[in-house]
Amino acid sequence: MNITKEQIDELNAIVTVAITKEDYHEKVEKILKDYRRQANIPGFRKGHVPMGLIKKQYGKAVLVDEVNKLLQDNLNKYLTEEKLDVLGNPLPKQQDNFNWDAEEFAFEFELGLAPDFEVPLKSKKAITHYKIVADKKMIDEQVERIRKQYGKLKSKSEVGKNDELNGTFRNEAEEIENKTTIELDKIKSKKSKSLLEGKKVGDVVTLKTKDLFSEDYLLSSALGIARDKAEKLSIEVEFTIEEINERELAKMDQELFDKLFGKDEVSSEEELKAKIKTDSEKQFEQQSDQKLLNDLTENLIENTKFELPTEFLKKWIQMTGEKPLTPEEAEDEYEKSEKGLRYQLIEGKIIKDNNMDIQFDELKEFTKDFIKSQMAQYGQTNPQDEELEPIVMRVMSNQDEVKRLSEQLMSQKLLNLYKEKANLKVKEVTYENFVKEVYG
Known part of the structure; x- marks a missing residue:
């Protein structure tokens, strides 16, 4: 077997896989012999069917199957060994004169290659990082709600x-x-x-x-x-x-404070308001961080310039869906997905350049913290490790949960990197003004 690559340009290549009789003959013969031993054909004793009849009946199908297995295994191995960063999957080229009756075969595949580019984490224009603060009005309203709720x-x-x-x-x-x-x-x-x-x-x-x-x-x-x-x-x-x-309204006394936060955790109205301010601003961080992540994503897509193998990708979209698309439908799908594809490449580049791959131990620790936060919502504020361990392992045995938590952890790691390296300007706002500025 021989595999060669012809570079068309920086983003496109043709890979040719040449398969000779020596590559598949022994395996095909072995399978046909097994068929012969098992075949039940009227007029012949089991195991004594002429090999010529077996080849006539099953030979072509076995040959095609084995050649395709050889083809996929060796093509994937070649792409890995050559470290070719391909987009989508290799697309087989149409070969009008292809003949399965020949002893040697040559298969051609089109490749769309990922572009080489750099990611400018520090943009020229500063990006706003909102710090949402709980003002006196918000704190007083929260105190009023608490007093009503417990009144x-x-x-x-x-x-x-x-x-x-x-x-x-x-x-x-x-x-x-x-x-x-x-x-x-x-x-x-x-x-x-x-x-x-x-x-x-x-x-x-x-x-x-x-x-x-x-x-x-x-x-x-x-x-x-x-x-x-x-x-x-x-x-x-x-x-x-x-x-x-x-x-x-409930009285602002120790009985109320203990109901809210546990015995003697808070002992005055001033401490209550300070606790409300701290807890509120911690909750606001999630919205602020999500806004920052969205803005940074848009900024990176806009300012990271690179070309894509556009025609290859349109053809790949057209041919590899549940049903074939028309060129116009593929064009439409490409336009919808191009932005997302660009960010996938940008994010992958950032992760690679900063050695940010997720390790098992850190995912396990992240899962444990996630479970602890969930338990805290139901009043279990200090679970022991022996209590957490079986829950963590049960969650991590679920592939969907592992995928979801891995994505959350990677988002957090990327956000921390952006906060460290991106050009940010911090802007303090009340929650009311944050909503007005961000959502109009």
């Missing part, structure tokens, strides 16, 4: 300014009938609020859904309908008041 309900006979109402929303035409609880301080419409104030249990109030609540998501929850339907809804609904409650 006591006091039944009332008449609706006041900041009461909670249990009742049922109805609209027959829209098939709405939903029991819910609404808080008057979450009602945005002044008219709607005034209609409710002073009402008693059993009263029915007609309200307009448009701009009813201060937060859009509250309408879908209150009416028991899908979010997308609620966003477009502008109707009148009847609300029947079934219960009126005033919520007395």
Whole structure:
């Protein structure tokens, strides 16, 4: 067997695999002899069927199968040994005069080669890295929510300014009938609020859904309908008041602090607010980091210049899907996937240049930390290693979980590298201003 490569240009090559009779003859003969021993053909005793008949019946199929096995095994071995960084898979070239009755065969494959390029991690223009801070307003609102959540309900006979109402929303035409609880301080419409104030249990109030609540998501929850339907809804609904409650705020005392954080972890209002600030800003880091990762990805794609074997890739997309595509469909698919392919190459280059391959021990440690964080959400804040070990091994025996966690770990490693080497400018913002700047 002989394999040769013809370089067409920097991004395209043709590999020719030449197979002679000596490469496959012995294996084909052995398989046909096995067939002969096992064959049950009328008119012949088992094991005594003439070899000529066996070859006539099975010879071509066995030959094709064995040559294809030889072809794939040796082509893959060649690509590995020659360290050819190919995109997609080798594509067999059409050979109109190919003849399986010949004793020697030559197969040609088109290769699309990955480009050689450098990744400019430090861009000329600085990229904004948002540091989201919890301001006084946010902390005070969180304290208010906590005091409400742990406060006591006091039944009332008449609706006041900041009461909670249990009742049922109805609209027959829209098939709405939903029991819910609404808080008057979450009602945005002044008219709607005034209609409710002073009402008693059993009263029915007609309200307009448009701009009813201060937060859009509250309408879908209150009416028991899908979010997308609620966003477009502008109707009148009847609300029947079934219960009126005033919520007395919980006292800011040690009993409340212990409920929130465990015994004696927090012992004053100042410590509570400091804890809320720290915990909130830690949660905000995930959103800030995701925004930074998205911006850096876009920046790298835009500023890392290299050519791709475009025509090869379009042909590969056209031929290797579940069903063959037209040239126009392949063109469309290529345009959709080009950006993602470019970033895959860029990310692979960064990982290789910075020796960032994931090792088993660090993936195991990352998995353990992930499980500990999950357990902490359910109150298990300090699990022992002997308790964690079987859970870690069970998770790591699942290939899908390993893939997902490996991707998360690599994203974290890349983010740490970018924070160290990229041209970043830190900008402190409140969460409210972060949302305005990032999401408009």
